[in-house]
Amino acid sequence: MTTERDEAFGFDEERPLALSDLADLSGLSEAEVLELVDYGALSPADATAGQCVFTVRAVTIARTARRLREEFELEPHGVALLLSCLDRIRDLEEQLRALQVRLPR
Amino acid sequence: MKFKDYYAILGVERGATEAEIKKAYRRLAHKYHPDVSKEKDAEARFKEVAEAYATLKDAEKRAAYDQLGPHRPGEEIRPPPGWGTQFGEAGSVFEDVDLADLFAGLAGHRGRGRPRGASGGVRGEDYEARVAITVEEAFHGTEVSLDLATTEFDEHGVPRRVPRHVKARIPKGVADGQVLRLPGQGGKGAHGGRDGDVYLAVALRPHRLYRVSDHDLFLDLPVTPWEAALGATVKIPTLAGSVNLKVPAGTRAGHHLRLAGRGLPTPRGGAGDLYAIVQIAMPAELSARERSLVEELAAASTFNPRRHLE
Numbered sequence: 488m489t490t491e492r493d494e495a496f497g498f499d500e501e502r503p504l505a506l507s508d509l510a511d512l513s514g515l516s517e518a519e520v521l522e523l524v525d526y527g528a529l530s531p532a533d534a535t536a537g538q539c540v541f542t543v544r545a546v547t548i549a550r551t552a553r554r555l556r557e558e559f560e561l562e563p564h565g566v567a568l569l570l571s572c573l574d575r576i577r578d579l580e581e582q583l584r585a586l587q588v589r590l591p592r
Numbered sequence: 593m594k595f596k597d598y599y600a601i602l603g604v605e606r607g608a609t610e611a612e613i614k615k616a617y618r619r620l621a622h623k624y625h626p627d628v629s630k631e632k633d634a635e636a637r638f639k640e641v642a643e644a645y646a647t648l649k650d651a652e653k654r655a656a657y658d659q660l661g662p663h664r665p666g667e668e669i670r671p672p673p674g675w676g677t678q679f680g681e682a683g684s685v686f687e688d689v690d691l692a693d694l695f696a697g698l699a700g701h702r703g704r705g706r707p708r709g710a711s712g713g714v715r716g717e718d719y720e721a722r723v724a725i726t727v728e729e730a731f732h733g734t735e736v737s738l739d740l741a742t743t744e745f746d747e748h749g750v751p752r753r754v755p756r757h758v759k760a761r762i763p764k765g766v767a768d769g770q771v772l773r774l775p776g777q778g779g780k781g782a783h784g785g786r787d788g789d790v791y792l793a794v795a796l797r798p799h800r801l802y803r804v805s806d807h808d809l810f811l812d813l814p815v816t817p818w819e820a821a822l823g824a825t826v827k828i829p830t831l832a833g834s835v836n837l838k839v840p841a842g843t844r845a846g847h848h849l850r851l852a853g854r855g856l857p858t859p860r861g862g863a864g865d866l867y868a869i870v871q872i873a874m875p876a877e878l879s880a881r882e883r884s885l886v887e888e889l890a891a892a893s894t895f896n897p898r899r900h901l902e
Contacts, residue, residue, distance in 0.1 A: 512789075514718070547771060550791070551627055558642060559621055573627060588803035588810045591846065591869050 503532060503540040513549030515556075519563065523552055526567035593670065595663040596691050598644035606662070610649070617645040635722075647695045657695065693743050693753055713785025717743070719778045720791045725762060727799040727809075730856055731831040733764035740790065742779045760792060765857040768796040768804055801829060807856040807864025813849065814873035815839055830854045830866055837868060845872045 510517045523529040524539065529548055533540040548570060555566050599606050602616040624631055624638040631637070647653045663669055671694075723736045738758045758777055766772065771793050778788025802809040813828060823841030827834050830851065837849060847870040855864025878886065 511715075554627060555625075558625060558638075559618070569628075585805045588805045589848070589867075589869070591812050591871050 502543070504543060504545065506539045506541070509541050509545055509549055512546050514553045515549055519552075519556075520549060522563045523549070523567055523570075526564060528552065528567035528570045593668065593690060593694070595660070595665060595667045595669045596640075596644070597662070597665045598648050598657060600665070601640050601644040602648065606658070608648075610651075613645065613648050617641065617649070643692045646692075653695045690753060714782040715785040716781040716788030717779030718788040718791060720793065722793045722795065723762075724795045724797050725766075726797050727802055727804060727856070728831060729762070730766050730768075730794075730796055731764060733766075734762050736760055736762060736792075738790070738792075740777075744780050758790065760790075762792075762794065763859070765807070765859045766794050767806060767856070768794070770794050802831075802866075804856070807858050809855045809864065809866045811866060811868050812871055813837075813839075813868035814871045815843070817872055817874065820844070820870065820872055828868055831856070839870070843870050845870055 504512075506517050506520060509515075510520050513520070515523075520529065521539070524531060529541065529545050529552075531539045532542045551573070552566050552570060555561055555569055556563070559565070559569070561569065599608065602608075602613060602620065604612055604616045608616070620641045621638065623629060624634045624641060626635040626638055629638070647657050660669060660671060719740055719742070721738050721740070723738070725734055725736065736759070738760060740756045740758060742754050742756055744752050744754050756777075758774065760772075760774055760777075762772065771791055774790040774792060776787040777790040781787045796804055802811055804810075809831075811828065813826070815824065815826065819826070819839055820843045821841065823843070824839045825836050826839055828837050828851075832854070835851065835854070837851065839849065843849075849868040849870065851866040851868070853863040854866035857863045875882070
């Protein structure tokens with residue numbers, strides 16, 4: 488058994504991610520990332536001619552997309568649809584929680 | 593190596609068709625997949641189901657699994673001599689390996705992992721772990737210990753389970769639900785590929801006093817009716833020690849009194865706020881003197897809080 492000590496860190500939210508970075512971190516191919524962009528599941532922060540740049544939020548979405556694709560055996564369109572439903576649920580849960588913490592016990 | 597009954601895990605007969613196995617897997621994945629399920633122990637159940645399906649959906653792996661024969665779940669087993677070579681794996685050693693690694697190893701000769709990078713190497717596997725920390729630990733930063741079991745493969749594709757103890761520093765200002773990354777702490781890369789990462793999902797444990805929303809904290813603050821009416825300075829606990837808070841005269845129940853910058857730190861050096869939610873607390877019993885004063889107030893006051901209901 489080895490013991491290693493390392494710094495856990497959040498992603499630098501200011502740092503833009505290139506298409507290749509996002510593919511590398513998520514386990515999706517660049518083509519799959521672009522397909523999710525086409526379906527609206529991933530939004531590039533800056534899509535100039537020939538260059539797609541993402542924010543770090545895309546890493547979580549893309550990693551979830553890879554899990555859903557592999558573990559539910561879904562086509563990219565099904566993945567995009569499920570991601571949008573999960574995103575809505577997460578937003579609603581966050582709103583509910585934000586309201587709950589403001590209520591006295 | 594302990595036996596797992598993959599057929600029982602998926603709830604199918606040993607002679608189930610490929611279609612029946614797929615259907616059973618999909619039904620269980622809908623129920624237990626951690627991205628869509630709220631079931632208790634969903635993650636552990638899904639892992640078991642996914643492991644069973646990964647073996648039974650592949651004809652070659654299923655044939656190898658079937659050769660192990662039926663056993664009781666948890667029973668210690670050793671594959672028969674020559675078992676590995678029959679399925680393309682040479683010189684298998686079955687120490688420190690569990691059944692999932694063994695069948696992952698059968699895929700070794702077909703190439704495993706995901707090819708990445710310009711070097712053409714195979715990138716190490718990423719791992720995901722969850723850790724629950726206290727609000728105080730999120731405020732100060734903390735260190736957590738993770739026990740991971742990474743699977744490594746030798747040059748013949750024979751798997752080996754490698755336990756690893758990783759200590760990770762959690763920086764202050766982490767938010768509930770935030771995912772942190774430990775670069776290079778996942779599975780070992782092969783053929784020049786880089787090592788995988790560990791993704792650490794951080795959850796905040798419920799706190800006795802504070803409720804957390806993003807980096808803001810919410811605290812119930814009971815005050816007496818006369819403190820609310822007359823105003824008062826009260827001592828309240830913050831994560832950095834007690835502070836005095838001025839309750840303005842005429843404060844109503846439910847008012848949010850804000851202490852700017854007394855919440856959890858944010859990654860960019862700022863901090864969330866602490867909100868004290870005012871509750872008007874009544875004594876369980878009034879002394880004779882208190883009752884007399886309240887009766888005097890009731891007789892003297894013309895205040896009607898229910899005028900809008902009339």
